[in-house]
Amino acid sequence: MKVLDGHNFENKKALIRVDFNVPLNEKFEVTDANRIEAAKPTIIKVLEDGGSAILMSHLGRPDGKRNPDMSLKHICAKVSEVIGVSVKFVDDCIGEKAEKAAQELKSGEVLLLENLRYYSEEEKGDEAFAEKLSKLGDVYINDAFGTAHRAHASTTIVAKFFPGAKCFGYLLAKEIDAIEKVMQTGEKPVLAILGGAKVSSKITIIENILDKVDDLIIGGGMTYTFVKAQGGSVGDSICEDDKMELAMDILKQAKEKGVNVHLPVDVIAADDFSPNAKTKVLDVDNIPNGWQGLDAGPKTLENFKKVILGAKTILWNGPVGVFEMDAFAKGTIAVGNFIDEATQNGAFSLVGGGDSVAAVKQFGFEEKVSYVSTGGGAMLESLEGRTLPGIAAINE
Numbered sequence: 001m002k003v004l005d006g007h008n009f010e011n012k013k014a015l016i017r018v019d020f021n022v023p024l025n026e027k028f029e030v031t032d033a034n035r036i037e038a039a040k041p042t043i044i045k046v047l048e049d050g051g052s053a054i055l056m057s058h059l060g061r062p063d064g065k066r067n068p069d070m071s072l073k074h075i076c077a078k079v080s081e082v083i084g085v086s087v088k089f090v091d092d093c094i095g096e097k098a099e100k101a102a103q104e105l106k107s108g109e110v111l112l113l114e115n116l117r118y119y120s121e122e123e124k125g126d127e128a129f130a131e132k133l134s135k136l137g138d139v140y141i142n143d144a145f146g147t148a149h150r151a152h153a154s155t156t157i158v159a160k161f162f163p164g165a166k167c168f169g170y171l172l173a174k175e176i177d178a179i180e181k182v183m184q185t186g187e188k189p190v191l192a193i194l195g196g197a198k199v200s201s202k203i204t205i206i207e208n209i210l211d212k213v214d215d216l217i218i219g220g221g222m223t224y225t226f227v228k229a230q231g232g233s234v235g236d237s238i239c240e241d242d243k244m245e246l247a248m249d250i251l252k253q254a255k256e257k258g259v260n261v262h263l264p265v266d267v268i269a270a271d272d273f274s275p276n277a278k279t280k281v282l283d284v285d286n287i288p289n290g291w292q293g294l295d296a297g298p299k300t301l302e303n304f305k306k307v308i309l310g311a312k313t314i315l316w317n318g319p320v321g322v323f324e325m326d327a328f329a330k331g332t333i334a335v336g337n338f339i340d341e342a343t344q345n346g347a348f349s350l351v352g353g354g355d356s357v358a359a360v361k362q363f364g365f366e367e368k369v370s371y372v373s374t375g376g377g378a379m380l381e382s383l384e385g386r387t388l389p390g391i392a393a394i395n396e
């Protein structure tokens with residue numbers, strides 16, 4: 001892997017693609033600086049070597065127009081605070097103004113460029129636009145894992161203008177390493193816990209990981225398609241009838257590959273999809289009409305506990321219940337606690353993909369698992385086994 005450590009940035013201007021696509025409140029304040037903190041080690045390495053850092057990112061989806069609500073100037077103060085260096089801002093990312101600001105940058109200084117997506121050329125992966133970006137730095141570093149699944153000008157195309165002078169930042173390297181630990185080099189038994197709403201959105205991941213794991217826990221809304229496919233009654237639970245054949249095929253493939261699949265045996269069922277619904281514990285395959293399964297039941301959690309505590313490598317993607325409602329969050333919290341215990345016992349645990357991180361943060365598991373990914377879509381695509389264009393561009 002072409003990592004940062006092999007480079008010395010003394011007197012170099014490093015053009016760094018970061019993912020500062022962070023949430024802002026109505027006063028345009030950063031409400032979660034995790035992605036900024038995650039990019040800090042790379043920026044500090046460049047500065048400590050005696051180089052300067054030019055940071056480029058997108059924020060939101062302005063669709064090729066200058067939208068002041070999505071200006072990166074809103075986050076400049078936060079970046080300064082996190083990095084501990086006063087960050088300069090220029091209200092463009094290409095052209096004379098940006099080039100002048102980059103030129104004037106001295107060793108130890110940091111410049112933040114305006115939103116890349118103010119130009120439609122960014123998302124189109126336009127070569128001329130990428131070349132203009134490349135004029136700003138001597139070296140290109142990609143540290144934007146959250147955007148590594150996009151073949152955009154700043155994440156992918158720009159790399160070709162830096163032959164021999166491009167590398168991954170520490171964050172991207174850490175994300176790649178975490179994925180490899182689960183998918184290739186992890187100590188056995190390797191366990192994947194897949195939850196979330198629908199089978200259809202996880203199917204490629206399931207098929208890909210069947211070759212990598214020893215155990216697979218399936219939870220959340222996906223459960224009911226598997227249960228109904230095997231002849232169970234799921235009542236009003238979320239179920240994709242058109243995916244039942246696929247569910248049976250997954251179970252068959254798992255058997256052939258020697259993967260132990262663990263499905264819920266009981267559920268917390270509710271008479272309404274609401275926080276105030278009446279609830280009762282029911283067997284997963286005997287849910288009457290008028291009731292729907294919204295969380296894992298007690299026997300299920302006992303089973304999950306054994307499997308999780310027996311695992312040495314754990315991947316967790318997707319909640320096992322409707323965690324947004326307190327009444328149906330217990331299963332997801334319990335799974336988080338079991339993963340915490342397994343991690344304390346020496347297992348490696350990775351959480352990521354989609355909105356999984358939201359659940360982990362809500363319940364304070366961030367510090368308790370080995371690694372929480374900074375990428376939603378990028379992690380999902382990695383778990384699907386796809387090569388991310390942002391990663392390929394550095395390796396080429």
Ligand SMILES: Nc1ncnc2c1ncn2[C@@H]1O[C@H](COP(=O)(O)OP(=O)(O)O)[C@@H](O)[C@H]1O
Pocket residue numbers: 195196197198201219220221222238293294295317318319320321322323324353354355356357
């Ligand atoms: N039994 C269930 N019935 C309906 N929705 C569920 C159930 N279990 C989990 N969910 C929902 O799944 C959603 C997350 O699904 P998904 O987006 O696929 O996960 P992720 O984003 O983590 O990959 C959550 O909003 C959660 O409420």
Ligand SMILES: O=C(OP(=O)(O)O)[C@H](O)COP(=O)(O)O
Pocket residue numbers: 019021060061146147150374375376377378
């Ligand atoms: O936040 C992001 O993606 P994520 O919400 O899937 O983690 C990235 O910054 C990518 O943004 P995009 O999905 O607008 O290309």
